[in-house]
Amino acid sequence: MSQQAKDVRDGPPGALEGVRVLDFSHALAGPYSTMILADMGADILKVEHPGGGDRTRRYTDGDENFSPYFSSVNRGKNSLVLDIKQPAGRELAHRLVQQADVVVQNMGPGVAERVGLGYEELSALNPRLIYAVVTGFGRDGPWADRVGVDPLIQALSGSMSIVGEPGGSPLRVGYSVVDLVGGLYLAVGMLGALNERHTSGKGQLLDISLMEAQMALMENAVVRYLATGKVPQPVGSAHPYQTLTRAYEAQDGWVMATLSVRNFRAACEVWGHREWLADADLQARPETRTEELVPELQKIFRTQTRQYWIDKLVPVGVKCMPVNTIAEALETPPIVERGFIQHTEDANGRKLRIAGSPLRLSRTPGRVRKAAPVLGEHNRSSLREWLGMGDEEYARYEAQGIFKQVDPKIRGFW
């Protein structure tokens, strides 16, 4: 069921058809939020600086001229290279702002204001504009001038302190959970504001702090600490409430088994430990005996394969699933048969398979609409679509050098 979506006009419309987003963000949180909006059919104009554009274009994996990282997160968007530091570039940016529903940026502290793209200035140009900023610690407040990137906030927020083996080293989640969840909250905030604008006719400022978004994700660890004073600790592969629910190592890999007081009795039979049934306390509250049980169970699980345990335990009410690699996960029936992986081909003919959209809306499904843009691919077409700009006017702007790409090694853009 996978599809090759070269053109935004193929297939059903999206829920955000007609919504125009001017996207000055780079790296991950901002681009992930506009990826979500693009999958829902919004028109995303990614404004990139002349020095190579979004730096994740240079996060290559083997092929030096192609970034799977960039191409996954920026599918379905249009790219405009624009030097906003030149007066003509700024003027053009302001013309685009007047046509935009949403502006997104994650520039450093004070940069947007310096280049003429601050909230006050843009909302005066377009009072219906929703202006979204994502920063490490918030647009105001005591750390407004500090940079907070994903690894730093995984550390600072306490996430690393509750990911790991009990007593072991603190660990980063193996994906950029801070940036991605920040991107999801950005999308939620922008959509909430768009919804509100239908009534009020007014735009507003959205100020997302990655630190706050991450702490909102960890709301349970936060409330457990604030309610009990006990500092949450890493729990390995276990669930913090159902402590026997964890990964057990079988002969050929790991299985996750959800064990609770409800299914423990039946599992004892499968494990060949009927004598445990005689222990009334163990039957009533098996979780209180986690420390002594886990090494015993680990021994039992090692005697057979993953599939053996799944076949024996699932029928008696113990839900079990293999601990898959990413490769194995992509081969599972629900991923394969619902056509979750999508194919793209960009303007240079580079083909790629990427994760699709989970936003399965019946009339306006989220979907990958086309490949990520080559740098500057849509300079002419987007200016024509957004501003009705003809070739002559385009040539006049071009002559001022505001579309000209320069060496990515030159720093100091945004």
Added chain:
Amino acid sequence: MSQQAKDVRDGPPGALEGVRVLDFSHALAGPYSTMILADMGADILKVEHPGGGDRTRRYTDGDENFSPYFSSVNRGKNSLVLDIKQPAGRELAHRLVQQADVVVQNMGPGVAERVGLGYEELSALNPRLIYAVVTGFGRDGPWADRVGVDPLIQALSGSMSIVGEPGGSPLRVGYSVVDLVGGLYLAVGMLGALNERHTSGKGQLLDISLMEAQMALMENAVVRYLATGKVPQPVGSAHPYQTLTRAYEAQDGWVMATLSVRNFRAACEVWGHREWLADADLQARPETRTEELVPELQKIFRTQTRQYWIDKLVPVGVKCMPVNTIAEALETPPIVERGFIQHTEDANGRKLRIAGSPLRLSRTPGRVRKAAPVLGEHNRSSLREWLGMGDEEYARYEAQGIFKQVDPKIRGFW
């Protein structure tokens, strides 16, 4: 700046003022999505079954009659106890559906249809209805009848295979990332559909698979594998691209340091290893020497405190942050001074501090509007508000036993 928000009418309005959500979901993904909508001012009517309601009401931490878990995720909502299996209960549910903008449910496979709350039936009653379902593996497809809860999907999706020490055991993220991200995608989908309805006037079905939402979160691991064929591995505390960016253990705890080719030279001076500056290859591509460098750096970091390294390295361009506990994270200036932690007090006088909303919209800020409901707290008031139901009519329904609470140990509700 913390606030006691006993009443939804205190403070500025939300972006979703006037949006009515009938919420049949329990546990985490569904409730997290409606928590986000409640923080944005939507009117959430949480319909709970008579056998104790949402089972997370019984996830207590010390105090047997109070669940911080439930109270954090269900703040700002109203609770209606309703036996939808009785004809009068079902009829009342249908009357509420006719007033709703959104219905959310995460009932088991086929349950909603059996109790008269399936999509076809409800959308016929209310064509403007947005009907959101969250399941483990999708509402259709090969695993539509399987239960997929957070720990199982952390295993199956490959998340556990990339969280952990290299060569170590697979680990669960220490919070229910699958459910929470599923909840965020639910919120995004519902908001997208609400936005689209302003134009079309029509509702639709939203079908969120937790498995797909989690794979969409891990899009980078997915694309890296699909582009290169290399199966992503756990990387401990390191960033998969910037492999020297990781946590290092100091005398009194861990620090996260973001090391790259840009700041490595300056860091060598701080570490007292000027001889490394003479190694041209090390200077040009320090990341390729990660394996030999990390043990050396680990030795160096252990000689001083966290604060020492932060004070020395930050000025030379190496961003560093302490690896905090949850307790320490809550004391950081951006969390304290932006008033992120909110206070609530419920109808039983239970006070609680919980994580607030990161949805800082300037005119319609997301915020905790009131405490989580006591079970059935809003039976009378919500039926009055949604249906204009007077005392006499309420009494007639009540006489049929559809509001009567029963022992939570009785199973088989939904």
